[in-house]
Amino acid sequence: MKTVELRTPLDEKQISSLESGDKVYLSGEINTARDAAHKRLVALIEEGKELPFDLQGAVIYYVGPAPSKPGQVINSAGPTTSYRMDSFTPLLLERGLKGTIGKGPRSMKVRDSMVKNGGVYFAAVGGAAAGIASTVKAAEVIAYDDLGPEAIRRLVVERMPLFVVNDTSGNDLFEAGVAEYRREE
Amino acid sequence: MRELDVARITEAVKDLSIRTNIYLPDDVKKALRESLEREESPLGREILQVILDNHDIAEKEKMPICQDTGAAIVFLEVGQEVHLIGGAPEDAVNEGVRQGYREAHLRKSMVADPVLKRKNTGDNTPAIIYTRIVPGDKVKIIFAPKGGGAENMSEVRMMTAADGIEGIKDFVVDRVSRSGGNPCPPIVVGVGIGGCFERSALLAKEALMRTIGEPNPDPDFDEVEKELLRRINNLGIGPQGLGGRTTALAVHIKTVPCHIASMPVAVNIQCHVSRHGETIL
Numbered sequence: 514m515k516t517v518e519l520r521t522p523l524d525e526k527q528i529s530s531l532e533s534g535d536k537v538y539l540s541g542e543i544n545t546a547r548d549a550a551h552k553r554l555v556a557l558i559e560e561g562k563e564l565p566f567d568l569q570g571a572v573i574y575y576v577g578p579a580p581s582k583p584g585q586v587i588n589s590a591g592p593t594t595s596y597r598m599d600s601f602t603p604l605l606l607e608r609g610l611k612g613t614i615g616k617g618p619r620s621m622k623v624r625d626s627m628v629k630n631g632g633v634y635f636a637a638v639g640g641a642a643a644g645i646a647s648t649v650k651a652a653e654v655i656a657y658d659d660l661g662p663e664a665i666r667r668l669v670v671e672r673m674p675l676f677v678v679n680d681t682s683g684n685d686l687f688e689a690g691v692a693e694y695r696r697e698e
Numbered sequence: 699m700r701e702l703d704v705a706r707i708t709e710a711v712k713d714l715s716i717r718t719n720i721y722l723p724d725d726v727k728k729a730l731r732e733s734l735e736r737e738e739s740p741l742g743r744e745i746l747q748v749i750l751d752n753h754d755i756a757e758k759e760k761m762p763i764c765q766d767t768g769a770a771i772v773f774l775e776v777g778q779e780v781h782l783i784g785g786a787p788e789d790a791v792n793e794g795v796r797q798g799y800r801e802a803h804l805r806k807s808m809v810a811d812p813v814l815k816r817k818n819t820g821d822n823t824p825a826i827i828y829t830r831i832v833p834g835d836k837v838k839i840i841f842a843p844k845g846g847g848a849e850n851m852s853e854v855r856m857m858t859a860a861d862g863i864e865g866i867k868d869f870v871v872d873r874v875s876r877s878g879g880n881p882c883p884p885i886v887v888g889v890g891i892g893g894c895f896e897r898s899a900l901l902a903k904e905a906l907m908r909t910i911g912e913p914n915p916d917p918d919f920d921e922v923e924k925e926l927l928r929r930i931n932n933l934g935i936g937p938q939g940l941g942g943r944t945t946a947l948a949v950h951i952k953t954v955p956c957h958i959a960s961m962p963v964a965v966n967i968q969c970h971v972s973r974h975g976e977t978i979l
C-alpha cells in the first residue's frame with residue numbers, strides 16, 4: 514500500500530500501477546454523474562450520439578452536491594452509493610472511462626469490466642462531504658441543468674483524498690478488509 | 699385550551715432543518731471519538747479521523763455535514779390541550795422545510811412521482827410527518843433528516859413466534875452484513891419489533907432517536923442490544939466497509955405488543971451522520 518499523487522486524464526500506465534489499498538490524492542478535471550445522468554449518458558451512446566464530456570481517460574465522481582451559497586465554489590459534496598450505477602458502468606468503461614469515485618462495493622460485472630478495460634474504482638469517505646468540498650477548486654454545470662443536484666458538473670479538484678478499492682488485477686479492498694477484521698462468533 | 703399559531707411550527711421546523719444538518723448531536727460525536735480509540739485497522743482509524751474532521755469543517759463553514767441532507771422526517775407530538783390556529787399543521791411543517799432548505803442551501807432530494815417521472819419537487823417537500831396526540835399543552839417537534847444510502851439498506855420482515863429472539867438476532871446481523879459499506883458505516887441500527895407491518899418500521903425509526911449510551915429501559919432487550927452490537931462489530935465491515943472493528947456505534951430496539959399470529963421485525967439503518975433534533979413549543 515502506497516500513497517500516490519494522480520492527475521487526470523488517467524492513462525493505462527498510471528492505472529495499472531495502482532493497487533487496491535493505495536491512498537490517492539487526485540488532482541485535475543473530473544465529471545460528476547449520478548443515476549439520472551447515467552441513464553441519459555447510456556441512452557446517448559446507444560443512439561450513437563456525442564456525450565457532454567470526453568470519456569477518454571475520464572473519471573466520474575458519483576455525487577449530487579448541496580447547492581452552492583453565493584461566492585462558494587461548491588457546497589458539501591460527498592460520494593453517493595455506487596451500486597446504483599453498476600448497470601451503466603461497464604459500457605462507459607468500454608468507451609474509455611478510466612476511473613469512478615463513490616462509496617460501497619461494485620458488482621462482479623463492473624469489477625470484471627475494470628480488469629478487462631483497465632479501470633479503477635476509488636472510495637471517497639461517505640458523509641465527509643464538507644471536507645471533500647474543500648478540495649474542489651472550480652465547478653460548473655456542463656449538462657442536464659434540469660436535473661438539479663443530479664446535473665453533470667465539471668469539477669477541478671486539488672488533492673482529493675481517495676482509496677483504491679478495485680484495481681486492474683481484480684483485487685477488492687472491501688473483501689480484503691472485511692476478511693482481515695472479521696472475528697468468528 | 700392553549701392557542702398556538704402554526705407559524706411557530708414553521709419557524710421551529712425551519713430552524714431544526716438547518717441546525718440538524720450542520721451540527722451532529724453530542725452523543726453521536728462522542729461515540730465516533732470513542733470508536734477511534736478502539737479501532738484496530740489503520741485505514742479505519744484514518745477514515746474515522748476524516749469523519750471527525752468533517753464535523754469541525756461543517757460547523758466552522760456552516761455547511762451541511764453530508765451533501766445528502768435527507769428526506770425531512772418529522773415527528774409531531776401535539777398536546778391535547780393545544781388549539782392550533784392560523785392554518786393546517788402539515789402545511790406549516792412543509793413551509794418550514796421549504797424555508798430552511800432554501801435559506802441554508804441544503805440539497806433538495808424529493809421527487810414528486812416516485813416511479814415514472816421522478817421530477818424533483820425543488821424544495822425538499824413534502825416532509826414525511828407522523829403526528830400523535832398526547833396529554834398536555836405543548837407541541838414537541840422532532841426533526842430527523844434521513845439520507846437515502848442508509849435508508850435503502852433497511853428492511854421489514856414478517857417473522858413468527860417460532861423464529862424467536864434468535865431468529866430476530868440472525869435477521870438483524872444478516873441485514874447489516876448484506877449492507878456492507880453502502881450505508882456509510884459506522885452505522886446506528888434501529889430495530890422495531892411488534893405491532894403490525896408498518897408499525898414495526900416506524901418503531902425502528904423511533905429507536906434511532908434514542909441517545910447513544912442510554913440503556914434500553916427493558917433489561918432483557920438491553921442484553922440483546924449488547925449481544926447484537928458485538929456480533930455486528932465482529933462482522934469486520936468497519937468504517938466505510940473497508941474493514942475494521944467499528945461497524946456500528948449502537949443497536950437500539952423498540953418493542954410494542956402484537957397479534958398472536960405475528961412477529962413483525964423491522965431494521966432501520968442509520969449512517970454515521972445520525973441527525974436529529976427536537977424543539978418543544
Ligand code: SF4
Pocket residue numbers: 591592593639640641764765766767844845846847848880881882969970971
Ligand atoms: S448514508 Fe448518510 S453519510 Fe452516507 S451519503 Fe447518505 S446521508 Fe450521507
